[in-house]
Amino acid sequence: MLEGVLARLDEAGNLVPRFTAPRCLLERQAVGGCDACHATCPHGAISLGMVGQSVQIDPAKCTGCGLCVQVCPSGALEYNLEPALQSVKDQQAPDRRATPDASLTCSRSGAGGPSLPCLGRVTPALLSAAGAWGTPLTLLHGDCGECPVGAPDVPARLERVLDEAQRLREPTGQPAQVSIRAAQPEDAGRSLTVSRRGAFGALFRAGKQQVAQSIPDQPLPFIDWSVPEDRTPQEWVWRARSLKPAPPEDAAILWPAPLVDEKCIDCPVCANVCPTNAITRDLQPDGGVHLLLNLSACTGCMACLHSCPPQAIHAQSHWRPAAFRAPLLLRESDTVM
Incomplete structure (x- = not known):
């Protein structure tokens, strides 16, 4: 019943990441510029131009894989992290006894449980937050070599993201418990496992923090550059928040x-x-x-x-x-x- 209710809460969204021009190194006219998003996109969806139109994304070609967001050095490209973060949080057992791991799967994996269009959207902040909550997390990918959404090297990219998250978490003394593997036929029966608190929260939570079989894409609002706190990308806000337990003062x-x-x-x-x-x-x-x-x-x-x-x-x-x-x-x- 719960999964049916959650499925109805799902919304169609925008696969294209938000672009915040003042954060782009091309717009800032930094020496050397940056072409990371253009070089990384496996679908030719990103083109680079002059200042004022430095990054342009073709929505007809963008699959929402998130690989451009994963490599952007300044957070100029980003998706809303909060639905995925909330999904992992709500799968946490209140007493942290032995329970099935929280999971995130790619949409093409065939596995059950909360899914993203591609695990290329997974970032160090997400994995570090799972470590801060003490929640074991399994990332299940499909056949990346044949996938029309992401790229063949997504599993290798995930290993690098996990390594960065673990180095961030090292001073906390509590590493993230993350496993990365290909989905197996038995994973198709994975159910959406949430705590009781998470279940009630999911029923009444407003749109941006839903737990559903498919984590919805919801475009972020434009940045109000007059608010200094909003200039920091979500990724780095959550990296800082996830430094729990608090590191020793000499860490x-x-x-x-x-x-x-x-x-x-x-x-x-x-x-x-x-x-x-x-x-x-x-x-x-x-x-x-x-x-x-x-x-x-x-x-x-x-x-x-x-x-x-x-x-x-x-x-x-x-x-x-x-x-x-x-x-x-x-x-x-x-x-x-």
């Missing part, structure tokens, strides 16, 4: 981000090219400037590093937990360009 958290050295000439290039405004310049009353980094908002794209005229920026891969609590002072200067 090293994997989060590539820039540092600035003495060669800095106090120009505005790094702040101008930053796709999430994680780097800002705070002009002081005395005419100086503070260069600040909001670490949680940094996607590690390193557009600042590649664009810095005096090459004064280098990457630091690991940070202490305290670095996430307040803006970091990258440089303090008494002059400004």
